[in-house]
Amino acid sequence: MDKRKTKLTMSQVMYPHQANLAGNVHGGEVMKLMDTTAAAVARRYARSNVVTARVDELQFHHPIFVGSLVTLTATIAYVGRTSMEVVVNVYIEDLESDTEPIRALSSYFTMVALDKDGVPKQVPPFVPETEEEIMLYNTIKERREALKKKSGK
Numbered sequence: 001m002d003k004r005k006t007k008l009t010m011s012q013v014m015y016p017h018q019a020n021l022a023g024n025v026h027g028g029e030v031m032k033l034m035d036t037t038a039a040a041v042a043r044r045y046a047r048s049n050v051v052t053a054r055v056d057e058l059q060f061h062h063p064i065f066v067g068s069l070v071t072l073t074a075t076i077a078y079v080g081r082t083s084m085e086v087v088v089n090v091y092i093e094d095l096e097s098d099t100e101p102i103r104a105l106s107s108y109f110t111m112v113a114l115d116k117d118g119v120p121k122q123v124p125p126f127v128p129e130t131e132e133e134i135m136l137y138n139t140i141k142e143r144r145e146a147l148k149k150k151s152g153k
Contacts, residue, residue, distance in 0.1 A: 006076040006126070008041035013095070014068050025064040030090060031055075033072055034107060038086040041074040042111035045084060046123040053083060054110035056143075062092065062104040069093040071101065074109075077133070078140040079126035083112045085140045108140070 010033070018029040035052055042050040064070060071091045078085035090105035115121040128137040 005045050006041070008037060008044065008074045009071060010037045010040070010074075011069060011071040014064060014066050014070055016066050019066045023066045025066065025068070025070075027060065030064060030070070030105060031058065033070065034058075034074075034088045034090060034105070035109065037072040037074040038088050038109035038111055041076060042084045042086055042109075042113070045076050045079075046111075046113035046121075048121060048123075049114045049118075050084075050111045051114060052109060053112045054108075056108040056110070056147075058105065058107040060105055062102055064090075064092050064104050067095060069095050069101075070104075075136075076126060077128075077136045078144070079123055080144075081122055082120035083110050084123060084126075085109070085144070086111055087136065087140075108143075 012033065014025045016023075019025045035055075039050055039052065069092070071093065073089045073091070075087045076084050077087045086109045088107050088109055089103055091101040092104045093099070093101040113121050113123045128134045
């Protein structure tokens, strides 16, 4: 498996039209960037159109302000038959100071691959290789099983 297809990074500076009067970037703006990044890595992995089926545990760790450089990382962490679990992390960097980027948000996105007719299609299998990938894979597998139990499916 080509590991370059399982990770993607996107960056953008935050502008005033994306924020409230106090300069805080709207959560919905950041969520849209997260969804776009998750879709991009899932589309590259599946080589097909994808849609967002679920967003779990969206956690805001720090506020994001106008002028911040936002860098999003999306990683394919688990693959089912037609779906992919993508972990998205958002890092912020103050471009006017010499501070290190900090993680501002994180979430899990479930993306489903679709064929040309909009029907879910099978995606390539994912085999975690590194210790970090295996740990994340197992964590997501357990989380998915708990969600299935909870929903009765």
